[in-house]
Every structure is written in C-alpha cells, then in structure tokens.
Amino acid sequence: MNIDLIDETNQVSSEHADLVEEIIVFTSEYLSLPEQVECSVTFVDNKRIQEINKEYRGKDMPTDVISFALDDEVDGEVAIDLEKIDSMFPHHIGDIIISIDRAREQAQELGHSFERELGFLALHGFLHLNGYDHMTPEEEVEMFSLQKEILKTYGLGRDGRA
Template sequence: MELDIYDETGEVSPEHIRLIESILQMAADYLKLKDNTEMSVTLVDNDTIREINRQYRDKDSATDVISFAIEDEVEDELPLNLEEMEGLPRELGDIFISIERTQEQARDYGHSFERELGFLAVHGFLHLNGYDHMTPEDEKEMFGLQNEILKEYGLERR
C-alpha cells in the first residue's frame, strides 16, 4: 500500500510516524488490499481538526480522528468504483488525526500514546474501507476487526 503521512504539527517523532506506517500496512495486509492501494494520514492539532469538523460535519468541536473516504457515495453523485478501472491505483482517501486529542485520550483512558495513536489510525483506516459503527451490528463488526488488528500488532488495551 502506498501511504503518505504528513505531520502538520512538527511534533511527531519518527518512531510514531513508523508506528502509523507499520500498523496501517499490517491492517492493509489483514484486509488483503492490493499493493496499488493509496491513502494519506495528516497529523494535526486540535484547532485544525476542529475547523475540519466544523466545515465538513457541522460540528464545532475538536475530535480525535476524521476520515474522508473517496469511495463513499454522496447524494446526487454517480457511484465511483476506481477498483474497476484497470491499471489505476485504488485511492482510499484521507485520515486526519489530532495529536493533542491522542495525548489527552491516552491519559484519560490510562494507556500509552502509542496505543491510542495506533487505535485512531486503524479506526480511521477501517472507515476508509467501508466499515462503520452506526448500528449495533456494524459496531460489533468494526470494533471486533479493530481489536483483532490491534492485538495482532501488539497494541491491545491493558
């Protein structure tokens, strides 16, 4: 999988960038995604994610992670399936993670920054791949898969 990571905070260590890369590569393998799959992760502060949340979700608050899936169907648009276009890479979309919220939630939940960062990266990744938690059944499926990936990676909740 082709993965671009952008640190807009300038505060994320190379080790944490590598954690995001490796856990998302493992998650891509877990879902058996093709090698020509592409996506990006942008690491931001609370002010930036709050603005994104306000602009795209009409919620005026900072959140932890936001995913923008390319293949999501939008009202009044034709469905787009880039996978069917031979030779073109499959673009999943973009994930934005607030590093400040990651730190806050790790502290609040009593686990490591690494565990929370891995959790948010996988959570956003699953959203890009069509998983959601709007119904109890969908939540059980998504969170179960999320926990399997985190456990296999070695970032299970303690």
C-alpha cells in the same frame, strides 16, 4: 500500500510516524486489500481538527480522528466500478486526519500509552476508509470487534507494543 504522512504539528517523531504507517500497512494486508491502495494521514492539533470538524461535520469541537473516504457513494454522483479499473493504477481511498493533542489527552484519560492511542486512531480511521462504520449496533459490533482483533494480532495492546 502507499501512505502519505503529513505532520502539520511538527510534533510527530519518526518512530510514531513509522507506527502509524506500519499499522495501516498491516491492516491493509489483514483485509487483503490490493497493493495499489493508497491513502494519506495528516497529523494536526486540536484547533485545526476542530475547524475541520465544524466545517465538514457541523460539530464545533475538537475530535480525535476524522476520515474522508473517497469511495463513499454520494447521492447524485456517478458510481465508479473499481473492479473495471486496471489494477496497475494506484487507488487513493481517502484521507485520515488525527489530532495529536486529542491522542495524548485520550491516552492519559484511558490510562494507556500514546503509541497505543495513536495506533488505534490510525486503525479506526483506516477502517472507515474501507467502508466500516459504527452508526448502528450491528455495525459497531463488527467494526469494534475487527479493531480489537487487528490490534491484538498486530501486538498493540493497551500498554503499547506487546
């Protein structure tokens, strides 16, 4: 698993960047993804994520995390059969954008650590890149149960690392 971390805020400590990388690698292994999978995580502020949210989702407000999955099928595009691609080549599954401002705000609102919130947002975004969603009640149950299971197994509870 290769992860490109980009900090546009200059506010992310090496410990927090390591946490995000660790939980994504852990989740990749938990989901039994091929080693050649790669993604990027960009840390931004509320102003920047609001611009992205408005441009791509039509919502003029800051949000906590946005994922752009490259494997999502789009009408009119030719589907790529990834099984036929040589497993030796890296496969970029998409990009995760996390608002550091919203992560701090939500950690305070929810009464848990910034580390727990940051890890949760990275995990949530990564699951979206891997086809999980919460648009229907059934999808929500599946995705949120998996999130809870992974966070518990990883050891990242509501108070930070367990």
